Amino acid sequence: MGIVRIGQTEITYDLRRSSTASERRITVTPGHVEVVALTSDDEAEIDAFLTRKRQWLFNALRELETTTAKRAVVLRFMTGSKIPYRGRMARLTVHRHGGPHIEISYRNGFLVDLPSWVGEEDQDAVVSSEIKLWLKRRVRRDVLEIASSYGRRFGLKPRSIRVADMKTGWGACGPAGSILINWTLVFAPKAVLEYVVVHELAHLSVRSHGPDFWMYMAKLMPDFARSKGWLDQNQGSMNADLFTSTRPIIDAT
Known part of the structure; x- marks a missing residue:
């Protein structure tokens, strides 16, 4: 985990090196910042990229904060998230498995068995859709x-x-x-x-x-x-x- 400092603000991020990426990128979602770097990048090149993108990153986080503040949402559909159900907030647990189907059960919380073919980038959308259908x-x-x-x-x-x-x-x-x-x-x-x-x-x-x-x-x-x-x-x-x-x-x- 790395840190970008913008004035008095510290922004933590996860760094992922990709052998398939053709360019560096930053992805901002509620509560999470991911930096994708090339496998050939050294630390100096990553630091230089983040320095160029500091203002964009700060603005993106402000924009996301404003958007989510206007409405109540489940920010991420991942283990530890809370799902509203029958007047309480139920804990969500997401497990990966090798089967072909998505399975949902409820026992003092939601358990979603998610097939390995569902990509990490699609998890939020898939889990959200399946839980909504279950509800x-x-x-x-x-x-x-x-x-x-x-x-x-x-x-x-x-x-x-x-x-x-x-x-x-x-x-x-x-x-x-x-x-x-x-x-x-x-x-x-x-x-x-x-x-x-x-x-x-x-x-x-x-x-x-x-x-x-x-x-x-x-x-x-x-x-x-x-x-x-x-x-x-x-x-x-x-x-x-x-x-x-x-x-x-x-x-x-």
Whole structure:
């Protein structure tokens, strides 16, 4: 690991020598700077390259810091990262294996078995995409189980139930009885997801949000107020952008 000093700022970087690279380059991603040098480069040539690129490197880090500060994201999809799931931040562990398929499991944290054919430069994008798909499948399963349970107990039978990306809102109940649930509720505690599903099921009987509706909600789910309060307080932190990784900034000689 090396250090570049720009004024009072010290920037650490990892140095990688490449026999296939045709030019030196610097790649900046959240929390990580990599310098790729030619195998023929000596320390003086690397130092000279970094000296020429000091201002660019400083500006790139400032740009990345500004971008990530504007939205909550999972910065890197690597061992030790934290993934939002059911109201908590779950630890991510990435293992490499020789099999052909990507496998994901959850037990007090996410474990991703990543095939060796996935390149290091593609790991963030691949792991992000696979975990997002896993989460969507899990929340869909949870929604159907909740709807089935309340349907049996209270005779609430929607025409259809679908889990999808929603630009606004957490759920909807159409005039024909079709229910739509926002998949990003997987980031909330399961009781909050249950509240939203029950809320939309309740609209099958009471279409408005007047006193009759909330009385009916209390009949269906007596403790709904706690989950409603959690959602009101935390809704700003739950969105699909959590899984929109920041693109690396790359500069070369």
